[in-house]
Amino acid sequence: MTVPALVTRGLTRRFGGRTAVDDLSIEVQEGDTYGFLGPNGAGKTTAIRCILGLIKRDAGDVSIFGESGLAARRHVGAMVETPAFHGWMSGRANLDRAAAFAGVGGREDIDRALELVGLKGREEEAVSTYSLGMRQRLGIARSLVGRPRLLILDEPTNGLDPRGMKEVRDLLARLARTEKLTIFISSHLLAEIEALCSRVGIIEDGRMIAEGEVADLLAGRSSVLEVDVGATDMTALARIAPGLPGVALLGDGAEGRLRLGLEGRTVPQLNRALLEAGIDVEALVPVQKSLEELFLALTRKEVT
Amino acid sequence: MVMHFPRMVVAELQAVFGRWSGRAALILALLIPFAAAGAKIGLESQATEASFNGMPIQQMLDLSAVGVLDWSLTARNAFLLPALLVLATAASVSGELRDNTLRAVLSRPVSRASVLLAKLAALSVLSLSTLGLSFLPGLIAGVSLYGMPEDATFGAIGLGFAASWLSDLGLVAMTLLISVFLRNVGGVVVLLILYLMIDKAVGLMLTGLGVLGVEGVATMQAYLPGNALACWEGWNAADGWDASQFGGLALLFLLTLGISIIRFQRMDVP
Secondary structure: OOOOOEEEEEEEEEEOOEEEEEEEEEEEOOOOEEEEEOOOOOOHHHHHHHHHOOOOOOEEEEEEOOEOHHHHHHHEEEEOOOOOOOOOOEHHHHHHHHHHHHOOOOHHHHHHHHHHHOOOOOOOOEHHHOOHHHHHHHHHHHHHOOOOOEEEEEOOOOOOOHHHHHHHHHHHHHHHHHOOOEEEEEEOOHHHHHHHOOEEEEEEOOEEEEEEEHHHHHHOOOOOEEEEEEEOOHHHHHHHHHHOOOEEEEEEOHHHOEEEEEOOOOHHHHHHHHHHOOOOEEEEEEOOOOHHHHHHHHHOOOOO | OOOOHHHHHHHHHHHHHHOHHHHHHHHHHHHHHHHHHHHHHHHHHHOOOOEEOOEEHHHHOOOOHHHHHHHHHHHHHOOHHHHHHHHHHHHHHHHHHHOOHHHHHHOOOOOHHHHHHHHHHHHHHHHHHHHHHHHHHHHHHHHHHHOOOOOOHHHHHHHHHHHHHHHHHHHHHHHHHHHOOOOOHHHHHHHHHHHHHHHHHHHHHHHHHHHOOOOOHHHHHHOOHHHHHOHHHHHHOOOOOOHHHHHHHHHHHHHHHHHHHHHHHHOOOO
């Protein structure tokens, strides 16, 4: 049995009377790209800081590839919020500095990290001349120095324009695929997490409220199957459909269709019932729930 | 101590020497001996007839290589260079905590104590460099102007420079202590100046008590941080070096560094 990449058990951190992280347990398997979600102020960054040992925890344990404390951090590369650099130093000098303090990497290792994030050729320029996107990529390169097995990234696309966000998202997907890295990524950009992650954990008020495979979480949320239905006579459809057993009219669907909810019935059964009721069905499209809908349903907070 | 400590010190040296405070300290340290030699030459030529309290100023001038080094050392240890060293120290800890550059370092597998000690080592090299930059050109200028000194004062001024390095280490350790509590470089400097002012006032109060005949006051005075930091003045003191000042300096250094390390290890990094 393989050792999990990251395990936290009962992680707790209080600031005065407020509990920022409350009995948080996370398990990330090697090779996972794990999305760590939560509304602003939910405790994501505090939890990450506890995991990295930047702030003390009041209770709980953290283990990374079966190790704890300083030894555990040998396996980790991290970027917490917007990465900070010595602006007057070159990109390479900043990576050299990080490698020197970590006691890892050499010139080749740094070259490789720069290559991976697409900054090769720009590494001798002062960081103060870098764009926000370049700094973000340099931050990821810094976390890659020393060839960590686990990458912990806190809001890695913060402040980037859509092109920059896509670049970072593509880069992370490539790292997960080609470098076989385990990635733990916190974000409030749900589409980004949905596109990148195989597993997610959702926290609110410092507590884990849902954790699992994205597909399982989306499928297991409700027993009601939602279907967008199109017909030649939409008025007749709206009149007849709610009267069918196990069918409820939920409202307007996509592309001018009606959204129906099925409880205890399948899509073919609905199709047959509508045809028998004299409705000429043009389209029957099962509605794929998004992570955003799940997130909103769970947290009942506005996504910012 | 971690195996890659020398690598950490080299990396920290790059940062310390790269900041404006480090570069300004080096430039200033280099200018000081030339200014001291220039002042000697100027006064020597201008003050041929002038006198002070009936004594010709030319007689008061120590026109020797040691005299140039004496002025260099005194000017170096006056306000500006220690202030730059304090700024360099505060920028290296408070500044990096404030701008979050320390965060990336401390999330790596490195003990916080070794990070702080690497910073101390780099700052001590900065201090040593400024002393070297004041000493060597001062010596060359002094010897070219007045010839090689032949008396024992040459060795004594050399010890004065060495003692200045110890004094700088004490100052750096004091600044480190404040820096691990404050994340504001300006705040660190202000607090240190305030402390040294209070220290001076306490020193004056103790002098007063000594005049009134209170016993043990002299010992207490010697161990005051401000007094300990002035240990370098012993090279030219009438009664020679004061061992208690060095004892006070050692105590100051170990105590402030020890507390700084404990605090740095326990603190939350933003």
